[in-house]
Amino acid sequence: MWEVVVGLGSCGVAAGGLAVQQRLKELLEPEKERLVLKETGCIGLCYREVLVEVFEDGRRRTLYGGVTPERVNRIVEEHLRRGRVVAEWVVDREEVLAKQKRIVLRNCGEIDPTRIEDYQARGGYRALEQAVTEMTPEQVIETIAGSGLRGRGGAGFPTGTKWRLARASQDEHKYVICNADEGDPGAFMDRSVLEGDPHSVLEGMAIAGYAIGAGEGYVYVRAEYPLAIRRLRDAVAVAREKGFLGRNLFGSGFDFSIRLKEGAGAFVCGEETALIASIEGRRGMPRVRPPFPTESGLWGHPTCINNVETLANVAWIISNRAEAFRSYGTENSKGTKVFALAGKVRRGGLVEVPMGTTINEIIYDIGGGTVSGGPFKAAQLGGPSGGCIPASLGDTPVDYEQITATGAIMGSGGMVVMDESTCMVDIARFFLSFTQNESCGKCTFCRIGTKRMLETLEKVCAGRGKPEDLDTLAELGEQIKASSNCGLGQTAPNPVLTTLRYFHDEYEAHIKGKCPARVCLALVEFGIDPGKCNGCGMCLKACDPGAISGQAKEVHRIDRSKCVKCGKCITVCNRDAVLKV
């Protein structure tokens, strides 16, 4: 029996995966005894979606990329019926996977996330059984502590220590919360794990519950992830049916149940005290710590909050022992890290590398370099809380301390690659407008300081900047970091401070009236490429100030004295003839 597997993570669906699945269903229906159609979560090679993988009897596997309903016909006809691989559409997995080590993503793209049997067949829920029947809670905590696992949400707090603190708090009620409020723009690691392997997270939560003495868990998941929510809800129900959640797990007397809470769209709710406020039904405003949630969290009870990726590591560590996990990584950062690789990189997708892998290796060896083929200019790590690491520091290894030393942060795992056509001042402005918008408003420096910084950056991007503005930015940035209560404010200036540090010349160029990447419209001039313009008149009609002239079917011209640089001509031109110079 052969299996045909369609990748139906959100990326796959967005790329048209459902239509591909539908076509396969129609074509395979008469042969369903021999050809079984299955689905899986994110395979990780997002740049080649839609992905379809064929497993033959001998388990030879062939991965097809860029599949469309039309291409399905040929794959079915040639490969599935006649056994001849359609070589031109095959994706070379090894090229991308060679430098990766998959612990968190061990099942993503390998199993059908809707079938608990698939998860069990790969050892699922055996770690939980082992923990509750053969280990004391203290032994579980010591194993996790001994593995060196640190929080994958970004801050890198040692997970074993957190569990120990939560265990030490005396209370009848304790909670485990899985933080699945993945809010960084450009990050989709947690979503992919929840969609592709939800049981690994549930199993990690149950083990955490056993370790700290909690009987109840919550998954706080972004409402913007409808597929992840559906997968989680189904996974909780079936795990309960099978006795992996609920009362008296594996006859050990340990009870554990899990509930879902949908977030309502507030970036600050990724902060643990804000997240708790949100579950309690209030505005998600962070409060001052201590007391830390491990002493007083949800409804005032001790609460252990771990991120999705952290929890997805737990069962693997219990099954494979702490030493196996420790064998990957650097001195202070053990195991692996998942990154969502995106931006101007050739092979974007979900990658998991051993800690210690350098940024260059991720971008060039795994990501295949930039789209343009030139060198990358910067890699943005950690989203709005992180910073831009310049190409000159490309040898920086993935390690909490070493990344922090560059001024960026490890963050939750977004890695956006930028090249010469990215303006670093514009990127700083982009992130600051995000955090400014998301500031809850509690601390003055975060509320007003970010606003003043944003105004200054907008001025610089509009060509109205003055040299002293750069000093103001640096000064305000440091003050906001020092005077904000929570992580959002403390890290909000990072994108600005790191670009000021590594790309100061670009800021200076803006002040002198030039945007080297030609992104900031106010600082570029518009022109028309006579080689491309066919005189269709679209731009002429669209130009409100009447700066464009030209006869039909003749090359048009832009009168720069009338041009207001709105960019409308670029958006209407069908031939890419409008130039930014």
Add this chain to the structure above:
Amino acid sequence: MDPGNVKEIVVPAFGRMLWRHSGEPGMLIPLLQAAQDSYGYVPPLAIEQIAEATRIPASEVFGVITFYKQFRLRPLGEHIIRVCKGTACHVLGAEMIAQTVGEELGITRDETSEDGLFTFLEVACLGCCSLAPVVMIDDQAFGRLTPQKLRGVLRRYRKKADRAA
């Protein structure tokens, strides 16, 4: 609460949830989500009913609604256009994409077109970064867009609506 009070609720999901609500804490946000699922926005009547059921003052309910981006106090258009403003989309030209939506529909973000056909929203990240720049119309994602491609897509939606009318 008295089930008689929920008679006006015509959509069952929200009504059922209100009716079943037994005063357990932490239900405010799920109730608001149910109201929005049922009506497409949170109408004033729902605010009153939720306040009554949860015994949380309406002013506080309102405070929670305005804190979270998910909640809307006005009804939406027939089609919802979500322009992704995530980092990957940003570096690949999301600004031009957003500008194109605005030009094509004659509205700015958070507005609904006069004919009630489109609502234009900007969102932080849709999570399909490898398809950037991305726009989602209702439940369908359109990836690797250019302003020109997007105009084509929007015009197809408009034509379809014109034919239906």
